[in-house]
Every structure is written in C-alpha cells, then in structure tokens.
Amino acid sequence: MTSLFSSFNFFASGTGIILTCAVAAAMILLWDWRASLIGLIVVQFGAAAVALQTGQIEAQLMIVQVCIIALCTLILAISIAQAPRSPTISQSGNWIMRLLMLILVYTALRLFDFNFSLPFPNAIEASDALRMTVFFIWISICALLTLGLSNSPLFTGVALLLWCVPAHVFATLLLPESGVSVLIGIVELLIALGCSYLILTESLSIKQRPIVSTDITFPVEGRRMLTDSSMVPIGEMTTMDIPTVPLTAEARQAMTGVTLPQTAPRGTILSDTNLTDEPLRINRAQAAQSRAAQSGAKQSQKNQSQINQMQANLSPSDSSQSHPRRETLTPGTPTQANPTQANPTQANPTQANPTQADPTQADPTQADPTQADPRQADPTQNNQKWVRSGSPLTRTNLKAAQKPLTDSLPSRQVNQSSPDQSSPDQSSPDQSLPNHLAEELQEPTQPTPNLFGTSTHLDKGYINSKAEPQQKSKKEKTGLSRLFNRRQKDETDLPKDR
C-alpha cells in the first residue's frame, strides 16, 4: 500500500490537489450517490497523499484511514442498494443552483483575504502548509455545503465523513502519538452505520410522507395528494366509517363476478359521485361527519318506525317482509322506478325533491307493492345491494355495468326520466291513500341524517345519497378535503357530458 501512495504521488502535487478539490466540487454538482461515494474515497486518497507528502505521518495510518473510508462508503452503498430506489424527499435544488453556490463560495474565498492559517508542526515546510491549508479549507467548505443542501441520511453521512477527512489528518499531524486518529476512525464507522440505518428507514417512510405541493411538485405530484394519508381507501376503513353505497345488481356483478338473478332491474340509485377512475376514496373528515351524524340515527329510526307502521297500514301483506332498512329501499318508490337515475337529468337538484316523483307515473307493477317481484320485495334478494366491501369502484367498471342496464329497460321507464314527467307539477300524492296519510306524505320533511351520514327523505322512502351532510366542519373546508370535494364535484359533472 505504501508503494500505492508513492505511485499516486500525483495527488500531492499542485495539479493533484486542484483535481481533488474539483472532485469534491463535482460531488456537490452531480448530487448522485455513486458520484458522492466514489468522490469521498478519492478525496480521502488525495488527503492521505498530501499528508504523506509532509513526511510527518506514517503511511500505515493513512492506509488504515483510506480503508476505513472505503468501508464506510461500502456500508452506505449497501444500504442504498437495499433500499428501494428512494430519491430524497428533501430537494437539494437543481444543478444550476448548486453550481452558483460553488461559484459564490469560490469567489468569496478569492476575494476575502482572511489570512486564515491552520496549525502545523514546525517541521512542515511553508509551501506544504499553504497547500494543505487551501486544500483542507476547500474540503471543509464542500462538506458544509453538502450539509446545508442535504437533508437525506446519505448525503449528510457523506458530508460528515468528508468533514472528518481533514480532521483526521490534523489529529494525526498534531497529536501523532495520542491514538486520537484511531478514535476518529471508530467514530467514522459509527457515523456510517447510523446513516446507513437511517437510509433504510427513510426509504420506508417515503410512502407515508405527505407531499407538499410546490412549484417543483406541481402538477405531477398533485394527483398523489389524493393518496395522502388523510384519504382513506374504502377497503382500509373499518365498518363504522364506510358509508353505504347503493349499487345496481349489474354493477355488482360486473365487479364481483357473482351472478345475480336475472330479474329485470327496477332502477338504480347509482350516484355519480361514486364514479371515479381511481379507487373510491373517502375523506376522513366526511367519515367523521358520518359518525357525528349518528347522533341523529335515533330520530331516524323513530321516523322509520312510523313509516313502517304507515306502510303496514297500506299493504298489510307486505308488512311481514318489512325490514328496517328496506323502508328506504321500497321497490316502486319514484327514484327506484326511475331506471335512468344515472341519467344526467338526475343532476338536476329538483330531483332531490321527493314531491317530483309521482307514484302514479310509475310502472303499476312497481307502484303496487303487492304485485312487486318477490325477490325485489325481499331485501336479501333486492338488486339494490348495500356494499360495504372495499372493492375499488371504478368509473370504467360501473359504466360497463350501467350500459346494459339502460339498454334493457322498457321504453316507458326510460320515458319516465324525462324532465316533464318528473316535474313537480305532475307530482301528486297517491290518491288511494287516506287523507291524513296523504297529507303527511305530501308534507315536505327535512332530510334526517341516518346512520351512515346520508340524508333520508322518510316520507317517500327515498334515499338521497347525494345529500350534503347537514353540518360542515372546518376541516372539510380546508386543504386536501377541499381538493377532494372539488374532485367529487367534477366527477359529478362528468356524466353530464356523457
């Protein structure tokens, strides 16, 4: 190894020192882990050659130091190789900025004559001392620049090791018999091990970090914001958090592959807000509102029991099959009778008015519960399934499921979706009802939050899955939630164009 240093004596010359300084600068400029690790070894080799040139240091000490730095770089490289490609989150600026910083520092060093002199033993010649001073100051500045520009364990580790290079040479020169150089070597290994550990943990944490939208990340990272931890995929939510999504039988069949009974679908409560190209995600804030709305569940249940009683009076034969939840899904209710719920006309807010749905306009087989298909009357076989699963609902899947649905509908049902027929003017309470019940049904009621946070128009047995929660929290109005809501709104508008 001693002959190795003598064969690379070039590093101790003026050109060699400039080259080593250039390598240190290139480490900053390139900002690549391979360049940094290789550059670190080169700088250490150059520093060892310069130190040996003084004749005051034993070659073995420098050989050991080069080996230690090589070992440190190996430790860091192994960690980098172990970690999945993990570009650091913290931006270090582009190469132009780094180049400008190097130029600025170099110019400042040239212009500012601070007469700084490092301590050297008297045995060292003045020319050697001057070269070493310039060299070590530049290396130290490069280490500080790397520290300032970096927040990643790799580059911080490289910077700290770079800082240790001149420190080791000085300790060896100034305190030759103290054994401090051995301690510095141990400390360097500890630093490398610690940083390599942090490299591995950093690569794990990248997925969990919220990405701040800046001009650097915009717009590519904008979509990733939707995968921020504040957005919880349905599949990951617990049962309490899952809003119930009414879905048609076809849609479910298309997604799950489970063959359902081939009865004619009686309608759909598909909500356009659920149609997305990406897995449906639900804002935590909305989930929190859902839970807050549970407080109104008791009132909702009370009203439902009243409706149960009313419907039992109307159709005693059907009351035996009544189900608390089925009351909100009664086949033949206007919205269910309307098969084109997915039709853009649904976006008309007047549809949310229960009075617009005229039971008399509906198909008599649907309007009459006694003549309804038993499988529809049976909540367990109803094609309007309540989906709790976290299977991703994609726009593509649901669109494919919707198409045959609308195609297979009778023309009369399609006609019912025309705005004229669903206008409030044509809506009237069912004439067959007793007067007091008819009045009660006609009376508009306030949407009551149910267990899942959606509002229920109890008088018509109608679920308004699009109804807004009654109370908006501040959290929902800010940040990602606002973005998410805007996205939802966009999704709602999309079907209009189709």
Added chain:
Amino acid sequence: MNCFDPATLNSPNISLPLLILGGLFLLALITYIFRSWEWLTTSVAAVITGWLALWLWNLDLSAAPIQLSLLNRVIVPTGCLERLGFMLQVHPAAIPVLATSMALACIAFVLTIRISQGHSFVPFTLILLAGYALLAMLVSGPVAAPLITPLLLVGLSSIGIYILQAGRATRSDGPLRSLIPAVLTFPLFLIASWYADRLALSPRDPELMNIVSLLLTVGIIVLLAPVPLHSAMADVAETAPPIVTMLLTLLYQLALLHLIYRVLTAYPFIPRTIPLEFGLTIAGVLTAAWGGIAAAGAEHPGRLWGYAALHDWGLLIMLLGIPGNTNWQIVLFLFALRAISMLTAAIGLSAIEHASRTFDSEWLQGIGKRMPWNSAAFLIGGLGLAGFPLSAGFTGHWVGLMTVASNDWRIAAVVMVASAGVVIGFIRMARTLYGPLIQTRLLNENPVGALLAFVGILISASLALSPQLLTGPIESALLALSR
C-alpha cells in the same frame, strides 16, 4: 494511584469504574438477548439503574473498600481504570453526574414498562449510559479529558440514532441532525488541545490564550446547539418516542453542562480573553426567542414540546454566560426543574402518542376527555418549560429572569414575550386535547398510566409550591463539582 492493571485481573480488587462500565455493558448484552421480553428487561434495568443511582448518590469515597462476598472481590471506590490511554476514576465531581444519569435512566425504564419505546431501547440505553458514565469518570485521556469529550459525544450520538428512530418509518431528520453539532466541533477541540499543550510551555503567551479561548468558545457554543443549529431538538421531539427523546436530550445536556464546567475550570482565562458572556447571551436570547415564536405556531404536540424545551434551553444558555459560582447554582436549579418538566410532559405525551397512533390529528382531537390525567401531565410539563405560574419551571424561570434582568432588562423582556408564545401554543393544544371528541372508539386511559401521570403532576406541583426541596441536592452537587 491505585489503577487497574489487566495483568492483575486475578487481584481481589475491582475499581469502581470497572464495576460500573462492566456491569452496564454486561447488562446491555443480556437485555439485548432477551429484548423481546421487554417488560422483563426494562424492569431489571430499572431496578439496577435505580439502585446504582441511590448507591452512588450516597457513596462516600473516603470510606473503606466494599467487600463483595459473592464474587470474593473488594471494590475500591477510589480505584481507577486505565486502558488505551484513558484513565477513569470516580472522583467527587463525577458522582452527581453519574447519579443523575442513572436516575434519569431508571425513570425512563420504569415508564417504558408500560409503553414500549422499541425493543432495542433497553440495551442501547444501557450502552449509552455506560458511555456517559465514561465521560463523567474520565480523568485523563490521549488529550486533556474535557477536550476529547466532543469526539466521544459523536460516538454516543451515533449510537443514540437507533433508539431515536426506533425502527419507525418516519422522517429521519431529528436523529440525523443530532449528530451534526458534535461532529462539527470535535476538530476544534482537538486543535485547541494542541495549542493548549503549547500554552503549557509558555503560559503567558496572549496569542495562544486567544486561540485556545476562541476555539473552545466556538466549540462550546456550537455544541450547545442554539439557533440556527437547534433543529435537532424539535425534529427529534416530533418523530422520536417521547421517553427516549426526554432521556437522550437530558443525558446529552447534562454531559454538556459538565463539559462546560470542566472547560471553564481548566481554562479560567477564557472569559477574560474572549467575550464568552456576550456570545452565550446572544445565542441564548436567539434560542429562547425562536423557541417561543415557533411554539406559538406549532400544531404537532411533539414539536410543540420540542420548541418549549428549546425555549427553556435558551434561558439556560443565557445563564451560562454569566460568570460566577452563584450562577452555576441557578443553572443546576433550572436544569433540575427542566428535567422534571420534561419528564412530566414525556409521561403524558407517550401515553397520548400510544393512544392517538403517532399523533394523528383526528385521534388527538378531544383525547383529553378520555385521557384527562395524561393530557394534563403533558400540558403542565410543557407549561413548566415556559415558566408558567404554578408549574415546576416557574421558580427557575423567575430566578433566571431576575438574574438576566439585573444585567439587561430588555433581554429579560424578550424572554418573557417568548414564554408567552410557548404558553399560547400550549393553550391551543389544550383546546385541541379537551375539545370535542371525534374518535369515540378511544378507550379510557389505563389506570396505571393515569397514576404515573398523576405522580408526575404531583411532583411538578410540589416543586412549584416548594422549590426549596431542590436546594439540598443542588448545593451538594455544586459542592461536589467544586472539589
């Protein structure tokens, strides 16, 4: 001096440093093997470190050697251990530092029995404890003992990375930045030691004195990590387990205070040749002010805690700049209250973190309704770091501010305003913690956890009402340091 010689290993005498270091390393090895049985390892470590703390505090170095009948050995309290150019001895000045370090570790272990801080916490902490004990017992080394300390601190900070990160997939900024001050300063101390050796040959050389003073002053100030080198404290408090944060922060700062005391004692010309007082005052004011401002805007409870600790640390840095032995008494008093406040806050914060799943804001909202005692412990501990009335830190801040105001009232006013910022931050945090509960699935706090929080609050309140309880221990510690 009765130093340990490896050739006389069969000698019946065992020096106390060997017993402490060897015992801690052996315990670290055993606990690492059984690290998955966390409650067992923490309990054993708590018992041993607690016993060591009590024994060391009451140790009389002039007493006769202690006979260990089981091992058939005799422990020589004043015996020294010399290896690799380092000489270790339990001298009177080291005893308070050793006992305090052991006591802090014991408390941390007790708290860890209930809430895990990572499987490797116990063994790594024991190794760190051995390292800090080594620093305290270091009499001489390859260079002067205080001047080699920063290099050893680099090694200890590197080991501390593992338990600060604790295998968490979180940002690594805090552990990483905790390395930087020690790494940056150790070359300055080594160069200063070379000049100090030359100074011994010509003790009245003013140029050498200036250089040594300059290097050591810069080194000390960087090691204290004032603004803008402060980021490690807040980052660590945000991401690291709270009990680990508390323990490592206090161990490091205790070692640092001991180092400064030793440097100022060994090189008394420093304050005369370099405006050390001015530098420390400026650094302290900046740190305290920034800590207050940042705390006022912090929303993360860990970060808020970190900034409150930074504010308190700024006041302590300021007091270090005031020469005289009286001010060391105030410094130790403030540090003791700081330790109590940080401990109380860590008790509460660790329980809150455990329940709120790494401080998820949704889980944090209203958590005080389910965990009233732990939330109160966090708030009271944090307010103690700001010197809020009726908290543990109030008397320390009051005395410190009075001392600072006696020199310059404007600085004291700045610190007061900064304290208000910390208080605002904690009031906002209290509104969050005791606000409407969102996560109704949160369970009520564990009775044992509530009891620990209550004990922490009780100690804080006791010291707030009767700060003279600390007078005795601080005076004896100061007396031991001055020997």
